[in-house]
Amino acid sequence: MRVSLFITCFNDTIFPRTGQAVVRLLERLGHEVEFPEEQTCCGQMHYNTGYQREAIPLVRHFVEVFRDAEVVVSPSASCVGMVRHLYPIALELADDPALAEEVARLIPRVFELSEFLINKLGIEDVGAYYPHRVTYHPTCHSLRMLRVGDAPLRLLKAVRGIDLVELPRAEECCGFGGTFAIKNADTSMAMLGDKVHCILDTRAEVCVSADNSCLMHIGGALHRQRAGVGVIHLAEILASTEAETA
Amino acid sequence: MGMQLPIVPFPEAAKLALANTQLRRNIGKATQTIRAKRAKVVDELPDWEALREAGRTIKERMLRHIDKYLVEFEASVQLAGGVVHWARDADEANRIVAEIAHRHGTREVVKVKSMATEEIGLNAALAAEGIEATETDLAELIIQLAGDRSSHILVPAIHKNRAEIRALFARRMGLDHLTDEPKALAGAARAFLRRKFLSVPVAVSGANFGVAETGTVCVVESEGNGRMCLTLPKVLITIMGIEKLLPKWQDLEVFMQLLPRSATGERMNPYTTFWTGVTAGDGPREFHLILLDNGRTRVLADPMGRQTLACIRCSACLNICPVYERTGGHAYGSVYPGPIGAILTPLLLGVENAESLPYASSLCGACYDVCPVKINIPEVLIHLRGEVVRHKQDHPGPRDLPSGESLVMKQMARVFESRKLYEWAQRLGRLGQTPLVRRGFIERLPGPLAGWTTMRDAYPVAPQTFREWWRNRP
Numbered sequence: 204m205r206v207s208l209f210i211t212c213f214n215d216t217i218f219p220r221t222g223q224a225v226v227r228l229l230e231r232l233g234h235e236v237e238f239p240e241e242q243t244c245c246g247q248m249h250y251n252t253g254y255q256r257e258a259i260p261l262v263r264h265f266v267e268v269f270r271d272a273e274v275v276v277s278p279s280a281s282c283v284g285m286v287r288h289l290y291p292i293a294l295e296l297a298d299d300p301a302l303a304e305e306v307a308r309l310i311p312r313v314f315e316l317s318e319f320l321i322n323k324l325g326i327e328d329v330g331a332y333y334p335h336r337v338t339y340h341p342t343c344h345s346l347r348m349l350r351v352g353d354a355p356l357r358l359l360k361a362v363r364g365i366d367l368v369e370l371p372r373a374e375e376c377c378g379f380g381g382t383f384a385i386k387n388a389d390t391s392m393a394m395l396g397d398k399v400h401c402i403l404d405t406r407a408e409v410c411v412s413a414d415n416s417c418l419m420h421i422g423g424a425l426h427r428q429r430a431g432v433g434v435i436h437l438a439e440i441l442a443s444t445e446a447e448t449a
Numbered sequence: 450m451g452m453q454l455p456i457v458p459f460p461e462a463a464k465l466a467l468a469n470t471q472l473r474r475n476i477g478k479a480t481q482t483i484r485a486k487r488a489k490v491v492d493e494l495p496d497w498e499a500l501r502e503a504g505r506t507i508k509e510r511m512l513r514h515i516d517k518y519l520v521e522f523e524a525s526v527q528l529a530g531g532v533v534h535w536a537r538d539a540d541e542a543n544r545i546v547a548e549i550a551h552r553h554g555t556r557e558v559v560k561v562k563s564m565a566t567e568e569i570g571l572n573a574a575l576a577a578e579g580i581e582a583t584e585t586d587l588a589e590l591i592i593q594l595a596g597d598r599s600s601h602i603l604v605p606a607i608h609k610n611r612a613e614i615r616a617l618f619a620r621r622m623g624l625d626h627l628t629d630e631p632k633a634l635a636g637a638a639r640a641f642l643r644r645k646f647l648s649v650p651v652a653v654s655g656a657n658f659g660v661a662e663t664g665t666v667c668v669v670e671s672e673g674n675g676r677m678c679l680t681l682p683k684v685l686i687t688i689m690g691i692e693k694l695l696p697k698w699q700d701l702e703v704f705m706q707l708l709p710r711s712a713t714g715e716r717m718n719p720y721t722t723f724w725t726g727v728t729a730g731d732g733p734r735e736f737h738l739i740l741l742d743n744g745r746t747r748v749l750a751d752p753m754g755r756q757t758l759a760c761i762r763c764s765a766c767l768n769i770c771p772v773y774e775r776t777g778g779h780a781y782g783s784v785y786p787g788p789i790g791a792i793l794t795p796l797l798l799g800v801e802n803a804e805s806l807p808y809a810s811s812l813c814g815a816c817y818d819v820c821p822v823k824i825n826i827p828e829v830l831i832h833l834r835g836e837v838v839r840h841k842q843d844h845p846g847p848r849d850l851p852s853g854e855s856l857v858m859k860q861m862a863r864v865f866e867s868r869k870l871y872e873w874a875q876r877l878g879r880l881g882q883t884p885l886v887r888r889g890f891i892e893r894l895p896g897p898l899a900g901w902t903t904m905r906d907a908y909p910v911a912p913q914t915f916r917e918w919w920r921n922r923p
Contacts (some may be wrong), residue, residue, distance in 0.1 A: 217908050218917035244865040253834030257862040349815035376771045380811025388900035389464045393775040425903030
């Protein structure tokens with residue numbers, strides 16, 4: 204399959220390793236990956252903060268970049284959620300029926316990575332090897348917006364060498380919430396404090412998730428506390444192999 | 450008079466609440482207990498999703514034809530011997546209650562817990578007329594005796610523990626030897642309230658449901674104090690928001706399953722009172738129904754916001770909310786706290802009067818999943834955030850400059866519209882952060898981003914972005 208990678212702006216800028224892992228993984232599975240370099244940001248931050256008129260040109264830009272793709276795959280549940288669930292609502296402000304129609308045609312071809320592997324390709328075992336104690340944090344948007352269910356867990360369970368431990372109160376929000384983390388910093392940190400506590404209780408070496416946005420929040424706190432526990436994107440675990448480790 | 454406006458913005462009020470460790474303990478413990486109870490009794494129903502869908506559909510049908518159902522309801526109530534009053538706003542509703550009380554020459558009324566009377570500030574309005582209103586719901590009584598404010602729709606005193614309540618009763622009821630056993634506390638309240646029920650001639654209630662077809666009104670409660678209020682006094686005045694209507698008697702079948710399981714985690718509600726007008730020799734001799742608008746028709750006019758009027762005030766969204774769990778209800782500065790309050794309050798009052806509330810959520814979506822009438826709270830929150838920003842952009846005050854946030858957002862949108870500007874911004878960010886990065890992290894961010902690094906380190910722009918790596922790939 205010819206996969207167009209939607210890297211997302213913060214993965215591109217801050218977490219390039221995640222994008223590199225997606226490329227490695229999909230090529231290993233025999234797919235062709237292309238990266239349309241015109242892509243920038245899906246507009247989620249603007250839209251969810253209330254700058255909705257400002258988000259419309261970004262919706263248009265996204266459609267122009269990806270309109271001809273066979274499938275679009277992204278290592279971000281949150282940004283895929285924006286495209287799938289909020290683009291149609293956002294466009295009610297735009298009064299542009301042609302664009303709305305293009306969005307409706309594009310949406311069924313846009314996938315978050317774990318959905319793509321499990322639902323579209325039907326693979327659980329991607330041939331990964333990761334000999335570490337890992338706990339999985341299901342992000343709110345993967346869980347309650349995209350409804351990926353246990354897709355990430357099924358992928359993780361098939362990884363060789365992994366010691367997967369259950370995270371207590373896993374389904375509770377970590378407190379990131381985009382600009383919420385800044386506008387309501389105190390509440391966000393109270394939520395984060397409890398999430399970090401739960402992660403430390405598992406004695407895991409790393410916390411894995413399908414969204415680097417939440418991980419940058421959780422990982423930032425773990426690093427500040429010198430907890431000795433890291434964070435890692437799902438794609439990076441799935442891309443790891445015995446050959447690399449050795 | 451009327452519904453209070455949130456005076457302190459949510460982030461500031463939340464900061465105070467978060468610093469109160471006793472409050473956080475009380476609320477955290479209580480919400481987690483109710484949450485678990487709810488999950489248990491909801492999971493045991495195989496048709497829960499179908500019930501939710503039915504609840505939503507019934508409410509939608511009612512709202513679509515509310516003009517017709519309200520008139521039908523009025524006729525049904527009148528036919529059964531009730532008197533129907535229409536109140537455009539809080540002032541009108543309060544005036545009607547005061548007039549009825551004056552007509553009966555009473556300086557005292559008893560009340561069964563009601564969100565609508567909280568919303569219109571009835572107690573204060575009556576006090577201004579020389580009429581004292583006594584709350585008879587145990588938790589409301591606690592709040593009233595303490596001179597406090599409710600912090601939860603269903604469990605108004607959720608922020609208080611037994612020891613705090615014992616001290617309050619001992620002081621206000623003159624009971625020096627009271628213990629903090631729940632039985633002793635309930636006994637003290639019972640003795641206090643029985644005297645009121647038997648002597649006060651006028652009662653005021655809210656309503657959980659009104660049935661257009663039959664003119665029946667329903668109050669759902671769990672103590673029996675409500676039942677006393679609704680049946681013992683000579684005169685009963687019910688204040689009902691117009692959205693509480695149901696078209697048919699049979700619709701109650703759905704809501705009597707949805708409400709108790711969502712609210713208190715019970716399979717069946719303990720005290721459910723239905724009455725239709727007046728019945729000779731049984732219950733009140735005079736029944737007044739006040740149909741309250743107070744902003745509801747304005748909400749109805751908002752295509753995205755109107756789903757909020759389906760709310761049955763169960764508070765499942767409060768109990769599941771990770772924000773509410775940590776800040777409690779007072780931080781919302783509104784009669785309706787939690788996720789539902791964060792949308793209902795700005796919808797009823799106008800976003801310009803409750804600007805910070807649509808932002809008091811991480812948009813985690815847990816509230817939508819538990820809502821028994823499937824109100825998509827995150828979707829409405831985002832819609833209202835748009836209203837807040839558009840209102841600010843379209844109504845700049847005479848000396849208003851665009852806010853820093855607005856400037857930054859507009860600039861960033863321009864950057865994201867062009868690949869060239871975006872890549873330039875990546876390079877600029879990498880250059881600009883150089884003095885801040887230590888061992889791969891930023892420990893202190895400047896300006897408006899400083900909030901990020903009070904407890905978290907920040908990740909810097911990567912030495913090589915993904916697109917730079919892609920271009921240089923062999």
